[in-house]
Amino acid sequence: MNVLLWVLQVALALLYLAGGSYKVFKFDELATHLRALPRGGWRALGVLEMVGAVLLVVPAAVNWMPVLTLLAAAALALETLALAGLYARYSLKVAATNPMVWAVVMGLLAAFVAYGRYALMPPA
16 A cells, blocks of 8 residues: 555655646646636645645655645645636636546546555654
8 A cells, every 4th residue: 555655755756746836837728727716716726836846745755844735735635626617617618638538637636645655654
């Protein structure tokens, strides 16, 4: 189970790092697709995702406050599922190109990592 959680953590960290940097540095492309949040809101979400991506891996890897990993996973799960609700409000078309589908999958995987690090493999 520990190996599965690590694989998920690293994969989610890469995805959240990419998504967060896109929200922070490529805002103009994002603004044409979804105008639900102002520029500052998207940047704040991007920074949250990038910080969360680092906290998904680093604290557990160096065994320094590993509880930060499960808190980051829980925060990212909540943020991503809330973002999926925002996407659902604007587009209910279920397709692989809809960001709502990807947000739900990533949110559920982050919630599983949080649950796994809390209940299945609690930090020492």
